[in-house]
Amino acid sequence: EPEVTQTPSHQVTQMGQEVILRCVPISNHLYFYWYRQILGQKVEFLVSFYNNEISEKSEIFDDQFSVERPDGSNFTLKIRSTKLEDSAMYFCASSFYTDTQYFGPGTRLTVL
């Protein structure tokens, strides 16, 4: 069964550095999403992406964040200048339509 994959599984970075989190959605899916989960807190929606553009974004998704689908298979989340409070688990998800989302295993981002 196809799955969403994410790399790396764990990323450690210094505050102020840029990070790129990578996701490979399920191949025939059309909608792509990023979520984050700060340790001990709930899963929070960041952004959804469809037809090569952002379709929805939350208040968390400020100018420090950007998403891209550079090559038709990868879906990336970039954080330009990381802050301590960006430390979290970041989940990518994809769906064929705006219904059932399939999640990746997550990338744990640690900002020092």
Next chain:
Amino acid sequence: AQRVTQPEKLLSVFKGAPVELKCNYSYSGSPELFWYVQYSRQRLQLLLRHISRESIKGFTADLNKGETSFHLKKPFAQEEDSAMYYCALSGRDNYGQNFVFGPGTRLSVLP
């Protein structure tokens, strides 16, 4: 504002006992409700969606629009059901598409 609440952070039951994980939502439009499960060290997985009205791993959930609830139930809990359960809402209103997760309930099934 869209919101999903799960009042219990932790729910412990004995094996073979019935279990009910509560979920309430507030949403102005017509939402689609889901239950996701996260077993230890695994990814979030879809367990149920309300429109499919199916039973997965013995779990069922009924959308009650009057009470704005989507409680997850299983008549006889198993130890392998121990996991984190998230109720989630997806819907479109005048402001766009919304995806909201509840805070989650950790189910612990004791032997």
